[in-house]
Amino acid sequence: MADLHSSFRTADQPRRSKRGGVLVIGLGRFGSAIATTLDRLGQEVLVIERNPALIQLYADRIPTVEADATSPEALEQIGVRDFPVVVVGIGSSLEASVLVTGNLVDMGTAQIWAKAVSAEHGRILQRIGAHHVVFPEADAGARVAHLVSGKLLDYIEVEDGFTIVKMRPPKETQGFTIEQSKVRTKYGVTIIGVKSPGEDFVYATPQTRISASDLLIVSGHSELLDRFAARP
Incomplete structure (x- = not known):
């Protein structure tokens, strides 16, 4: 990067408060989805992207800076140390992803969320100090596989295999209370909510009775959960 001052520019001169915010690096599908969602939720967000075409595409929607995040000098001038959370959304270049993450580690970023496109990529990011490694393609694939292969209507894996699902009730639970059906004893899973047609979701209690039309x-x-969902 020959000239730091000429190598990056801001869109509408985005400002951050002294409280910090979230810095997103990369405006691909992953990074842009995070940035636009954070902005819609009212969170302070700033995006770094080196591709002028992507900057132009998103400049009217979210605060953006055109810069090369592999350069520690560029990150310093942008003020990366002001951000307690940084998301590295770079996936197309493993080298760039690792360089950027390494820069953030060296600068003492409190929370680094980094996208990985493979298990090997993820291991490298973890070894150099990323606090959270995300596998968006693999996670989406696993989620869809569960949805298309059984009764599950929604599937969210939280961490270390712990998962929350939305599903139709197996026949053996229909017409019985949760206490009577003994789901937790038989299958090791917990029914935490029930939605009856036309009603809001309610927290389940041992006395909650399940009908065939419930979710x-x-x-x-x-x-x-897969074992429980496979019941007729």
């Missing part, structure tokens, strides 16, 4: 919110380990 269940169930938590537990993914393997146990």
Whole structure:
């Protein structure tokens, strides 16, 4: 990067408060989805992107800076140390992803969320100090696989296999209270919410009675949930 001052520019001169915010690096599908969602939720967000075409595409929607985030000098001038949370959304270049993450580690960023496109990529990011490594493609693939292969209507894996799903009730639970059906004892999963047609979701109690038309919110380990969902 020959000239730091000429190598980056801001869109509408985005400002941050002294409280910090979230810095997103990369305006690909992952980074742009995070940035636009944070902005819609009212969170302070700033995006770094080196591609002028992407900057132009998003400049009217979210605060953006055109810069090369692999350069520690560029990050310093942008004020990366003011951000307690930084998301590295670079996936197309492993080298750039690692360089940027390494820069953030060296600068003492409190929370680094980094996108990985493979297990090897993820291991490298973890070894150099990323606090959270995200596998968006793999996670989306696993989620869709669970949805298309069984009764699950929604599937969210939280961490270490712990998962929350939305599903139809198996026949053996229909017409019984949660206490009577003994789901937790038999299958090791917990029914945490029930939605009856035309009603809001309610937290489940042992006395909650399940009908065939209900939807269940169930938590537990993914393997146990798969077993429970496979019941007729």
